[in-house]
Amino acid sequence: MTEQTQRTRVAIIGGGPAGSLLSHLLHRQGVENVVLERRSRAYVLSRIRAGVLEHGSVETLVAAGLGERVQSEGYVHDGVFLAFGGRRVRVDFADLTSRSVTIYGQTEVQHDLYDALDERAGRIVFEAEDVALHGVDGDRPAVTYTADGQDHRLEAEWIVGCDGYHGPSRGVIPGDVLRTYERVYPFGWLGILSETPPVSEELIYANHERGFALCSMRNEHLSRYYVQCSLEDAPDDWSDDRFWDELTTRLPDEVGDQLVTGPSIEKSIAPLRSFVAEPMRYGRLLLAGDAAHIVPPTGAKGLNLAISDVVYLARALGEFAANGSTTGLDSYSRTALDRVWKAVRFSWWMTTLMHRFPDQDGFDRRLQQAELSLLESSREARASLATNYVGLPI
Numbered sequence: 424m425t426e427q428t429q430r431t432r433v434a435i436i437g438g439g440p441a442g443s444l445l446s447h448l449l450h451r452q453g454v455e456n457v458v459l460e461r462r463s464r465a466y467v468l469s470r471i472r473a474g475v476l477e478h479g480s481v482e483t484l485v486a487a488g489l490g491e492r493v494q495s496e497g498y499v500h501d502g503v504f505l506a507f508g509g510r511r512v513r514v515d516f517a518d519l520t521s522r523s524v525t526i527y528g529q530t531e532v533q534h535d536l537y538d539a540l541d542e543r544a545g546r547i548v549f550e551a552e553d554v555a556l557h558g559v560d561g562d563r564p565a566v567t568y569t570a571d572g573q574d575h576r577l578e579a580e581w582i583v584g585c586d587g588y589h590g591p592s593r594g595v596i597p598g599d600v601l602r603t604y605e606r607v608y609p610f611g612w613l614g615i616l617s618e619t620p621p622v623s624e625e626l627i628y629a630n631h632e633r634g635f636a637l638c639s640m641r642n643e644h645l646s647r648y649y650v651q652c653s654l655e656d657a658p659d660d661w662s663d664d665r666f667w668d669e670l671t672t673r674l675p676d677e678v679g680d681q682l683v684t685g686p687s688i689e690k691s692i693a694p695l696r697s698f699v700a701e702p703m704r705y706g707r708l709l710l711a712g713d714a715a716h717i718v719p720p721t722g723a724k725g726l727n728l729a730i731s732d733v734v735y736l737a738r739a740l741g742e743f744a745a746n747g748s749t750t751g752l753d754s755y756s757r758t759a760l761d762r763v764w765k766a767v768r769f770s771w772w773m774t775t776l777m778h779r780f781p782d783q784d785g786f787d788r789r790l791q792q793a794e795l796s797l798l799e800s801s802r803e804a805r806a807s808l809a810t811n812y813v814g815l816p817i
Contacts, residue, residue, distance in 0.1 A: 477814025
């Protein structure tokens with residue numbers, strides 16, 4: 424079989440939010456790029472993911488000409504509630520930071536990105552199989568892949584791995600160069616979608632002796648709820664009635680009494696982990712998003728970290744294309760990891776604050792209660808939470 428060879432300036436592996444946003448930002452700077460996506464377009468658009476956009480993420484999308492729907496259809500939230508001890512404490516983002524977050528599903532962000540790609544006739548290859556990276560430690564890297572029964576070779580100046588934790592990109596970094604850090608949490612989140620009105624106009628994070636719970640939403644008619652569960656559980660172990668009973672138990676009475684229940688339309692269990700790979704650049708390979716880092720969803724940082732990575736990368740690659748400067752590319756890993764680790768810290772803190780751990784003793788529980796009491800009584804403590812939640816500067 425004859426191999427077809429193409430050339431581009433930037434080869435992007437992964438057509439999810441990170442890869443397609445990077446492609447869009449590079450196109451706006453006149454930087455040629457090609458995106459390779461392992462899955463079909465329909466599959467990518469069917470994935471249910473995070474729905475909280477930081478203030479800076481919304482600014483990025485608006486500045487990139489992608490803000491029409493997020494501004495008209497997204498739900499701006501000026502705070503969140505922490506529930507514990509049968510009561511709620513509101514963390515007022517607007518008052519504490521003069522910023523907000525926006526509830527807008529990752530699926531909707533992906534739709535906007537693919538629509539923009541269609542409008543500009545961007546180059547994306549869906550169902551690219553057997554993707555392999557070559558020569559990333561030299562100045563002429565390449566990617567080989569198979570699509571439509573044909574072997575292809577894509578030569579580029581830079582390769583960007585936006586291909587998630589299980590993608591091939593990170594694996595080409597030599598073991599004596601790559602350092603990884605991981606924390607696996609001993610529980611999961613059982614999540615459901617239901618066509619019911621949200622119980623609250625703002626998210627509720629609940630700490631209860633039976634475990635964590637979260638009340639979220641996708642829109643005014645579609646709610647997203649979670650309860651902490653065992654990793655040994657399966658979704659089929661949880662009937663809808665069992666889920667609603669457990670969620671109601673973990674919420675303050677004033678909230679539980681208002682909860683509208685109904686049949687679940689999607690139910691799944693997600694494990695929680697923290698993971699960071701360093702460095703995020705090796706030779707002509709650059710990592711972004713889940714290829715380099717994963718955070719538990721407690722802090723709502725996963726998609727937002729991918730966006731900040733891409734902003735740094737687009738700036739640096741645009742600079743290289745314009746004048747050959749590698750200043751931004753040389754500092755990319757350091758700059759991105761500084762923000763990543765701060766988000767990892769915040770997500771870890773939120774997770775340890777709000778969940779029950781199997782080995783948690785009375786001392787640990789009292790520390791949780793003291794921390795929650797401090798948040799209730801101290802404006803400065805709430806300001807720290809709010810500053811991190813709405814997002815550090817990109």
